[in-house]
Amino acid sequence: MRFRLRSQRRPPTVIIVALIDVLIVLIIFLMVTTTFKQHPAVRLALPESSQARRVDTHEEAPLVIAVDAEGRLWWGTEGAPLDLATLAARLREEASRHPNLRLALSADEKAPFGQIVKVMDAAREAGIRMVNAFAREPSRP
Template sequence: MHFKSGKPRRTPSVIIVSLIDVLLVVLIFLMVSTTAKKEPPPVLKLALPESKHARPGATDSPMLVVSVATNPPYLWLGDKPITYERLQEELIAAARKDPKVVLTIKADKRAPFGEVVRVIDAAKTAQVGAINAMTERPSP
Protein backbone atom coordinates (compact mmCIF):
# COMPACT_ATOMS: atom_id res chain seq x y z
CA MET A 1 0.00 0.00 0.00
CA HIS A 2 1.15 3.37 -0.91
CA PHE A 3 -0.23 6.32 1.08
CA LYS A 4 -0.12 9.79 -0.31
CA SER A 5 -0.96 12.99 1.35
CA GLY A 6 -3.22 15.31 -0.42
CA LYS A 7 -0.68 18.18 -0.51
CA PRO A 8 2.23 18.22 -2.90
CA ARG A 9 5.56 18.20 -1.09
CA ARG A 10 7.71 21.29 -1.59
CA THR A 11 11.50 21.36 -1.41
CA PRO A 12 13.03 23.10 1.60
CA SER A 13 14.58 26.51 1.04
CA VAL A 14 17.69 25.56 3.10
CA ILE A 15 19.55 22.42 2.13
CA ILE A 16 20.28 20.56 5.36
CA VAL A 17 22.88 18.15 3.92
CA SER A 18 25.37 20.90 3.06
CA LEU A 19 24.88 22.48 6.52
CA ILE A 20 25.75 19.16 8.13
CA ASP A 21 28.91 18.96 5.99
CA VAL A 22 29.97 22.45 7.09
CA LEU A 23 29.31 21.61 10.75
CA LEU A 24 31.45 18.47 10.48
CA VAL A 25 34.33 20.47 9.00
CA VAL A 26 34.06 23.02 11.83
CA LEU A 27 33.94 20.22 14.41
CA ILE A 28 37.07 18.58 12.97
CA PHE A 29 38.86 21.95 12.93
CA LEU A 30 38.00 22.56 16.60
CA MET A 31 39.12 19.08 17.61
CA VAL A 32 42.48 19.47 15.87
CA SER A 33 43.13 22.99 17.14
CA THR A 34 42.29 22.23 20.78
CA THR A 35 44.57 19.21 20.92
CA ALA A 36 47.41 21.32 19.55
CA LYS A 37 47.03 23.84 22.40
CA LYS A 38 48.27 21.42 25.05
CA GLU A 39 50.89 22.66 27.48
CA PRO A 40 54.42 22.09 26.18
CA PRO A 41 56.51 19.58 28.11
CA PRO A 42 58.90 21.05 30.65
CA VAL A 43 62.15 22.24 29.15
CA LEU A 44 64.33 20.44 31.64
CA LYS A 45 63.41 17.11 33.25
CA LEU A 46 65.32 16.30 36.41
CA ALA A 47 65.32 13.22 38.62
CA LEU A 48 65.78 14.84 42.01
CA PRO A 49 67.56 12.97 44.79
CA GLU A 50 65.40 11.60 47.59
CA SER A 51 65.57 12.70 51.22
CA LYS A 52 63.64 11.29 54.19
CA HIS A 53 64.12 14.53 56.11
CA ALA A 54 63.06 16.92 53.36
CA ARG A 55 60.59 19.60 54.35
CA PRO A 56 58.66 21.99 52.22
CA GLY A 57 60.37 25.34 51.97
CA ALA A 58 58.37 28.43 52.76
CA THR A 59 60.20 31.71 52.73
CA ASP A 60 59.33 35.35 52.41
CA SER A 61 62.63 36.14 50.73
CA PRO A 62 62.91 36.19 46.95
CA MET A 63 64.08 32.88 45.54
CA LEU A 64 66.28 32.04 42.58
CA VAL A 65 66.16 28.49 41.21
CA VAL A 66 69.25 27.14 39.47
CA SER A 67 68.89 23.74 37.83
CA VAL A 68 71.87 21.50 37.11
CA ALA A 69 71.26 19.06 34.25
CA THR A 70 73.02 15.84 33.31
CA ASN A 71 73.97 17.06 29.82
CA PRO A 72 75.28 20.38 28.49
CA PRO A 73 74.12 23.07 28.96
CA TYR A 74 74.44 22.09 32.61
CA LEU A 75 73.24 25.31 34.23
CA TRP A 76 69.72 26.72 33.94
CA LEU A 77 68.38 29.82 35.70
CA GLY A 78 64.64 29.41 35.84
CA ASP A 79 63.77 27.83 32.49
CA LYS A 80 66.62 29.33 30.44
CA PRO A 81 70.13 27.95 29.95
CA ILE A 82 72.85 30.17 31.39
CA THR A 83 76.64 30.25 31.40
CA TYR A 84 78.63 30.12 34.64
CA GLU A 85 79.86 33.70 34.18
CA ARG A 86 76.35 35.02 33.54
CA LEU A 87 75.08 33.06 36.57
CA GLN A 88 77.68 34.80 38.75
CA GLU A 89 76.55 38.19 37.45
CA GLU A 90 72.87 37.37 38.10
CA LEU A 91 73.61 36.15 41.63
CA ILE A 92 75.67 39.25 42.46
CA ALA A 93 72.90 41.52 41.13
CA ALA A 94 70.23 39.62 43.09
CA ALA A 95 72.28 39.71 46.31
CA ARG A 96 72.85 43.46 45.95
CA LYS A 97 69.15 44.03 45.35
CA ASP A 98 68.13 41.93 48.38
CA PRO A 99 70.76 40.44 50.72
CA LYS A 100 68.22 37.87 51.97
CA VAL A 101 67.77 36.31 48.54
CA VAL A 102 67.55 32.50 48.65
CA LEU A 103 69.23 30.29 46.05
CA THR A 104 67.62 26.90 45.51
CA ILE A 105 69.71 24.35 43.65
CA LYS A 106 67.66 21.81 41.72
CA ALA A 107 70.21 19.24 40.56
CA ASP A 108 69.54 15.92 38.87
CA LYS A 109 70.92 13.05 40.95
CA ARG A 110 73.08 12.05 37.96
CA ALA A 111 74.34 15.61 37.35
CA PRO A 112 78.09 16.24 37.61
CA PHE A 113 78.84 17.13 41.22
CA GLY A 114 81.48 19.60 40.05
CA GLU A 115 78.76 21.73 38.45
CA VAL A 116 76.82 21.79 41.72
CA VAL A 117 79.98 22.89 43.55
CA ARG A 118 80.52 25.66 40.98
CA VAL A 119 76.98 26.94 41.62
CA ILE A 120 77.60 26.93 45.39
CA ASP A 121 80.90 28.77 44.88
CA ALA A 122 79.20 31.38 42.72
CA ALA A 123 76.52 31.86 45.38
CA LYS A 124 79.07 32.25 48.17
CA THR A 125 81.08 34.70 46.07
CA ALA A 126 77.91 36.72 45.47
CA GLN A 127 77.11 36.53 49.23
CA VAL A 128 73.65 35.06 48.68
CA GLY A 129 71.61 34.94 51.89
CA ALA A 130 70.86 31.19 51.89
CA ILE A 131 71.49 28.17 49.70
CA ASN A 132 68.97 25.31 49.60
CA ALA A 133 68.89 22.00 47.75
CA MET A 134 65.65 20.77 46.23
CA THR A 135 64.89 17.08 46.85
CA GLU A 136 61.96 14.66 46.65
CA ARG A 137 60.40 12.59 49.37
CA PRO A 138 60.96 8.86 48.82
CA SER A 139 57.93 7.04 47.52
CA PRO A 140 56.37 4.72 50.12
Protein backbone atom coordinates (compact mmCIF):
# COMPACT_ATOMS: atom_id res chain seq x y z
CA MET A 1 0.00 0.00 0.00
CA ARG A 2 1.31 3.23 -1.02
CA PHE A 3 0.31 6.24 0.99
CA ARG A 4 0.32 9.47 -0.71
CA LEU A 5 1.98 12.30 1.02
CA ARG A 6 -0.12 15.28 0.90
CA SER A 7 1.62 18.28 -0.36
CA GLN A 8 1.68 21.04 2.15
CA ARG A 9 -1.22 23.30 1.74
CA ARG A 10 -0.45 26.93 1.32
CA PRO A 11 -2.26 29.22 3.72
CA PRO A 12 -5.10 31.14 2.10
CA THR A 13 -4.16 34.58 0.89
CA VAL A 14 -6.26 37.68 0.72
CA ILE A 15 -6.19 39.44 -2.60
CA ILE A 16 -5.76 43.08 -1.70
CA VAL A 17 -6.53 44.42 -5.18
CA ALA A 18 -10.04 42.97 -5.07
CA LEU A 19 -10.66 44.46 -1.63
CA ILE A 20 -9.52 47.88 -2.83
CA ASP A 21 -11.91 47.67 -5.78
CA VAL A 22 -14.81 46.83 -3.49
CA LEU A 23 -13.85 49.67 -1.15
CA ILE A 24 -13.73 52.19 -4.01
CA VAL A 25 -17.17 51.08 -5.20
CA LEU A 26 -18.55 51.56 -1.67
CA ILE A 27 -17.01 55.03 -1.41
CA ILE A 28 -18.46 56.04 -4.78
CA PHE A 29 -21.86 54.71 -3.73
CA LEU A 30 -21.76 56.72 -0.49
CA MET A 31 -20.66 59.89 -2.28
CA VAL A 32 -23.47 59.62 -4.83
CA THR A 33 -26.21 58.89 -2.31
CA THR A 34 -25.16 61.48 0.27
CA THR A 35 -26.68 64.93 -0.03
CA PHE A 36 -24.47 67.90 0.65
CA LYS A 37 -26.51 70.83 1.85
CA GLN A 38 -25.15 74.14 2.99
CA HIS A 39 -27.23 75.49 5.81
CA PRO A 40 -26.81 79.24 6.18
CA ALA A 41 -26.71 80.39 9.76
CA VAL A 42 -29.18 83.21 9.17
CA ARG A 43 -31.96 82.91 6.62
CA LEU A 44 -33.13 86.35 5.54
CA ALA A 45 -35.86 87.40 3.15
CA LEU A 46 -34.40 90.64 1.83
CA PRO A 47 -36.80 93.38 0.79
CA GLU A 48 -36.99 94.39 -2.86
CA SER A 49 -35.67 97.73 -4.07
CA SER A 50 -35.83 99.30 -7.49
CA GLN A 51 -32.47 100.97 -6.78
CA ALA A 52 -30.68 97.76 -5.76
CA ARG A 53 -27.36 97.17 -7.48
CA ARG A 54 -24.76 94.47 -7.44
CA VAL A 55 -21.53 95.08 -5.53
CA ASP A 56 -18.43 95.26 -7.69
CA THR A 57 -15.88 92.52 -7.09
CA HIS A 58 -12.98 94.96 -6.84
CA GLU A 59 -14.56 96.88 -3.96
CA GLU A 60 -13.47 96.10 -0.43
CA ALA A 61 -16.07 93.95 1.30
CA PRO A 62 -18.06 95.81 3.96
CA LEU A 63 -18.64 94.59 7.49
CA VAL A 64 -22.03 92.83 7.50
CA ILE A 65 -24.48 93.02 10.40
CA ALA A 66 -27.60 90.86 9.96
CA VAL A 67 -30.94 91.34 11.69
CA ASP A 68 -33.28 88.36 11.44
CA ALA A 69 -37.09 88.36 11.55
CA GLU A 70 -37.12 88.04 15.37
CA GLY A 71 -34.79 91.04 15.79
CA ARG A 72 -31.67 89.10 16.78
CA LEU A 73 -28.36 90.64 15.71
CA TRP A 74 -25.66 88.61 13.94
CA TRP A 75 -22.03 89.59 13.29
CA GLY A 76 -21.79 88.61 9.63
CA THR A 77 -24.26 86.18 8.14
CA GLU A 78 -22.74 83.09 9.73
CA GLY A 79 -21.52 84.45 13.03
CA ALA A 80 -22.97 84.01 16.46
CA PRO A 81 -25.89 86.12 17.69
CA LEU A 82 -24.95 89.07 19.86
CA ASP A 83 -26.66 91.79 21.88
CA LEU A 84 -26.69 95.52 21.20
CA ALA A 85 -24.04 96.42 23.83
CA THR A 86 -21.59 93.86 22.44
CA LEU A 87 -22.32 95.07 18.91
CA ALA A 88 -21.56 98.69 19.84
CA ALA A 89 -18.27 97.70 21.49
CA ARG A 90 -17.18 95.58 18.53
CA LEU A 91 -18.14 98.33 16.06
CA ARG A 92 -16.02 100.87 18.00
CA GLU A 93 -13.12 98.41 17.96
CA GLU A 94 -13.41 97.78 14.21
CA ALA A 95 -13.82 101.50 13.45
CA SER A 96 -10.64 102.31 15.38
CA ARG A 97 -8.70 99.71 13.36
CA HIS A 98 -10.20 100.65 9.97
CA PRO A 99 -10.97 104.39 9.64
CA ASN A 100 -12.82 103.97 6.29
CA LEU A 101 -14.93 101.05 7.46
CA ARG A 102 -18.17 100.48 5.57
CA LEU A 103 -21.09 98.76 7.26
CA ALA A 104 -23.71 96.77 5.36
CA LEU A 105 -26.97 96.11 7.14
CA SER A 106 -28.67 92.92 6.04
CA ALA A 107 -32.11 92.88 7.62
CA ASP A 108 -35.03 90.57 7.06
CA GLU A 109 -38.20 92.04 5.56
CA LYS A 110 -40.04 91.35 8.80
CA ALA A 111 -37.26 92.57 11.11
CA PRO A 112 -38.38 95.10 13.73
CA PHE A 113 -37.57 98.58 12.44
CA GLY A 114 -36.56 99.72 15.92
CA GLN A 115 -33.76 97.17 15.99
CA ILE A 116 -32.47 98.40 12.61
CA VAL A 117 -32.43 101.99 13.90
CA LYS A 118 -30.51 100.87 17.01
CA VAL A 119 -27.87 99.24 14.82
CA MET A 120 -27.57 102.40 12.74
CA ASP A 121 -27.23 104.49 15.92
CA ALA A 122 -24.51 102.18 17.24
CA ALA A 123 -22.66 102.53 13.93
CA ARG A 124 -22.93 106.31 14.03
CA GLU A 125 -21.66 106.39 17.64
CA ALA A 126 -18.71 104.20 16.60
CA GLY A 127 -17.79 106.71 13.90
CA ILE A 128 -18.80 104.65 10.88
CA ARG A 129 -19.91 107.10 8.21
CA MET A 130 -20.95 104.69 5.45
CA VAL A 131 -23.95 102.45 6.25
CA ASN A 132 -25.71 100.62 3.41
CA ALA A 133 -28.56 98.13 3.41
CA PHE A 134 -28.78 94.91 1.44
CA ALA A 135 -31.80 94.53 -0.81
CA ARG A 136 -32.71 92.26 -3.67
CA GLU A 137 -33.53 93.36 -7.15
CA PRO A 138 -37.24 93.33 -8.01
CA SER A 139 -38.44 90.21 -9.75
CA ARG A 140 -39.06 90.55 -13.46
CA PRO A 141 -42.74 90.26 -14.50
